[in-house]
Amino acid sequence: MTFSPGNYDTTTTPEAEWRVVTDPEEGQRVSVGKRLVHALTELKKDPMVQEAGLLDEEILALVLYTGWSLTGSFAIHVVLLGRPEWHFAEAGQEG
Numbered sequence: 464m465t466f467s468p469g470n471y472d473t474t475t476t477p478e479a480e481w482r483v484v485t486d487p488e489e490g491q492r493v494s495v496g497k498r499l500v501h502a503l504t505e506l507k508k509d510p511m512v513q514e515a516g517l518l519d520e521e522i523l524a525l526v527l528y529t530g531w532s533l534t535g536s537f538a539i540h541v542v543l544l545g546r547p548e549w550h551f552a553e554a555g556q557e558g
Contacts (some may be wrong), residue, residue, distance in 0.1 A: 471498045484526045500526075 467474050473493075482489045483500055490500035506512055506522050517525075 471496075473498075480527060484523050 465474050465476050483493050484490065484503070487502040487504075490502060494500050503519060503522060506526070507519070512522060
C-alpha cells in the first residue's frame with residue numbers, strides 16, 4: 464500500500480515511514496527540502512517531551528502522525544495519547 468502524505472512531494476509506504484522514524488540514518492537521508500526528520504534521541508531532549516513524560520513509543524507515534532510539530536496542536540496529540548493531565552496543566556486548568 465502506498466500513499467502521498469500531502470505535505471511532502473513523495474509517495475511512501477507505512478513500512479518505509481516506520482524506517483524513517485526508527486532508523487536515524489534513514490531519517491537523515493529523507494530530510495530534504497521542507498521535510499526534516501529528527502532522531503528519537505534528539506526528540507527525547509525536548510523540554511515539552513520531558514515535561515509530558517512521553518514514552519519512546521508515544522514519541523514515534525507523534526512523529527508518524529504529525530511529522531513532528533511542537534505547536535499548540537502538540538498538546539491535542541498528547542491528549543489523544545492519554546496524557547490529559549499534562550494538557551490541562553499547560554492550559555492553566557485543573558485536570
